[in-house]
Amino acid sequence: MRRAFYGGPLLGSVLGLLLLRPAAALESRTVQLDDIDYRVVDIDLARETLEARWRDADGAAFASIDALKHWGEQHGRTLRFAANAGIYDRQFQPLGLYIEDGATLRPLNTARGSARSGNFSMQPNGVFYVDRRGRAGVTTTQAWHDHAVDARLATQSGPMLVIDGEINAAFVEESESLKWRSGVCAKTPQHVDVVVSLAPVTFHAFARVFRDELGCRDALYLDGTLSQVYTDANGYAGAPAMMVKPYAGMLAVFGDR
Numbered sequence: 001m002r003r004a005f006y007g008g009p010l011l012g013s014v015l016g017l018l019l020l021r022p023a024a025a026l027e028s029r030t031v032q033l034d035d036i037d038y039r040v041v042d043i044d045l046a047r048e049t050l051e052a053r054w055r056d057a058d059g060a061a062f063a064s065i066d067a068l069k070h071w072g073e074q075h076g077r078t079l080r081f082a083a084n085a086g087i088y089d090r091q092f093q094p095l096g097l098y099i100e101d102g103a104t105l106r107p108l109n110t111a112r113g114s115a116r117s118g119n120f121s122m123q124p125n126g127v128f129y130v131d132r133r134g135r136a137g138v139t140t141t142q143a144w145h146d147h148a149v150d151a152r153l154a155t156q157s158g159p160m161l162v163i164d165g166e167i168n169a170a171f172v173e174e175s176e177s178l179k180w181r182s183g184v185c186a187k188t189p190q191h192v193d194v195v196v197s198l199a200p201v202t203f204h205a206f207a208r209v210f211r212d213e214l215g216c217r218d219a220l221y222l223d224g225t226l227s228q229v230y231t232d233a234n235g236y237a238g239a240p241a242m243m244v245k246p247y248a249g250m251l252a253v254f255g256d257r
Contacts, residue, residue, distance in 0.1 A: 026081055026253055028231040030198075031213050037198040038209050039237035041081055041229055043253060045134050045190045052085060052100040052153040054249040061092060063246035065230045072254050081253040083182060083194050083229040086128075086157035086222050087120045088248035095120050096156025097127055097144070098249055109156060110145060119221065122170055125158025126220045128184045135189035138218040155249060161185075161207040161219040171204040180239040181206045182227030184251075185216035194222075194251065196229045196238035 025047035031038050043050055053068055055061050062068045069079040089095045096109035112123060124140040129151040131137075137149070140160060160168055161183050178200035185193050193214050197206060203221070210219035226245045228238035 026231070028081075028229075028234045031209065033209050033213055034205060036201055036205065038213075039196050039198060039229055039234075040214065041083070041194045041231060043081065043192045043194070045130065045136060045192060048080075048253050050130055050136070050153065050192060051252045051254065052098070052155060052249060053252050054085075054094070054098065054100060054105065061246070061248065062250065063092075063248075064244075065228065065236075065247075065250065068250055068252060069230075077254040077256060078232065079230070079252060080232045080255045081194075081230065081251075083196070083251050084223055084227055084247040085249035085251050086155040087118070092246060092248045094155065094249050096125070096141075096158075097154055098156070099129070099151050099154035100249075102132065102152050108141065108145060108148075110141060119224065120158045122159035122168075124160050124163065124168075125156065126160040126218075127154050127156045128186075128220050129154035130192075136186035136192045137189065138184065138186055138216075138220045153251075155222075155251070157220055157222050159203070159221055161203070161221050162211045162216055163218060165211065165217050167204060167207045167211060171202070171207060173202070173204045175202045175204065177202060179224035180227055180243070181224045182222040182229065182238065183210065183219055184222055185210050185214065185219035187214060187216055194229055196227050198237060 025044045027042045065082045072079045087095045094106045098106035126140045127144045128138050130153050131149050132152045182196040210216040230236050
C-alpha cells in the first residue's frame with residue numbers, strides 16, 4: 001500500500017528551528033566586487049576570543065600559520081582561524097605597536113615617512129585593537145596617541161583604508177599597483193571582519209570592499225603580497241603559497257580539542 005507523506009507540524013517546527021538558528025560565531029564567506037573575489041572571515045567576539053600570537057614561551061617566533069596550528073595542537077587547542085597581523089621590519093619584528101595578552105611588546109610608531117618609504121608610512125596609518133572588555137575597533141595612529149585604549153591586543157599597520165566612512169584620499173582609483181591584500185575592520189565593537197583578496201587589487205578597490213560591501217566606517221590595511229587567511233572549515237585563501245614569507249604576529253581564534 002502506498003504510504004502518504006504529510007509535512008504536518010513536525011516539519012514546520014524543524015524548518016522553523018533552522019530559520020531561527022543563530023549565525024555562526026566564526027563565519028568564512030566569499031564576496032565579489034568588480035569581478036574580484038574576496039574571502040571575508042566574520043568573528044563574533046561575544047562568542048569567540050580573538051588572540052594575537054607572535055612568539056612561543058621560549059621567545060621563538062611562530063612565523064607561519066602552520067607552526068601556530070602545530071603549537072595549538074601541542075596545547076590541546078584547535079586553530080579555527082588565523083591571519084597575518086600587520087607589517088613588520090627587516091628584523092621580523094612588528095613595525096609598529098603590538099600588544100599581546102595585555103603586554104606591549106612593541107611601542108607605537110609615530111614616524112611620518114613618505115609613501116615611498118613603504119605602505120606603513122602612507123598616512124594616516126592606524127591601529128586595530130580589542131580592549132580588555134572585549135570590544136574591537138580601528139583608529140588612526142594619531143587618535144591612539146591622543147587617547148590610548150587599554151587594550152588586550154593591538155596591532156599597528158598602514159595605511160588606513162577607510163576613515164570615518166571615507167576611502168583614504170591618498171589612494172588613486174586608476175593605480176596600476178596590484179597586490180594581494182589583507183585588512184581588518186570592526187563593523188561593531190562585537191563583530192570583526194578580516195578580509196583577503198583572492199587576486200591582486202589596488203588599494204582603492206580593496207578599500208571599497210570594506211566601505212561598500214561590508215559597511216565598515218573604519219578599516220586598516222594589514223599587508224600585501226604575502227597575506228593569507230586560514231579557517232579550519234575552508235583552509236587557506238589569499239596569496240599563493242610560493243609568495244608567503246614569515247609573519248611577525250598573527251591574529252588567531254582557537255577552540256578546545
